[in-house]
Amino acid sequence: MTIDSLSSSYLNECRQALNEEQTQSLAANNHWENVDRPLVHADWDALYKRMSPLVASADPGSKQIQTLIAVHYEIACRFYVPTARAYVGMALHYQEDADMAAFHNAYHSDMVPFLADAMSIYAQTSLR
Template sequence: MSTSTMNPETADRSRRALAAEQAASLAATNDWAHVDKDRVHRDWHELYGEIAAAITAGAQPRDEAVQELVDRHYAIASRFYAPSRDAYLGMALLYAEDDAMRDWHNSYHPDMVEFLGAAMMRYAETRL
């Protein structure tokens, strides 16, 4: 399963959840003033390098090792706020649908957005 095959109602609900949860978190935290954004970007850079290597090595989004990498992704995202299942799915959609986000993620590996989206969907199904 990938974000492109997500049920349209689930996709809409997920986009709305992401927008609502981010807006509430931004308002409650003075635009995420509590987050060390430089550290977050360094941690994501390291993680995305590991995910790119996993893709190159033939890993699958459902693999336990990949799900552990996605657990780290969720933990990094949770430094801002802990996304609900729907909001986390919305984040996967954002990566696929926003040109700048897609290009940035795919700069690590041309299949990053598709692979990470599928892995995030699996993570949301089984752990959130």
């Protein structure tokens, strides 16, 4: 269930789901004007600081990490409620967008691949 174990066609569906869901949500919510962005970023910062010491030693599918990823998902839901595919798409976006990768990897050099696997596992086990 890690991101590398998913088929390329499924990953493309995930990218498309993210794009479609975010585009629809942005249009429906005036570019997410209702979201307290400074609070969201502060909450993600606190979460990533809790998670970064675990990246090198924890299993992305462990209960401890999946509990932290549930918090990540809850923060993401302040914008809109992503489907399982869109949430995997978000993990792919973290990997494929240079700015997002740099932002996340600033917490730990392996944060992006770790998040990708943890988010993929969470999507497959908790969002179906």
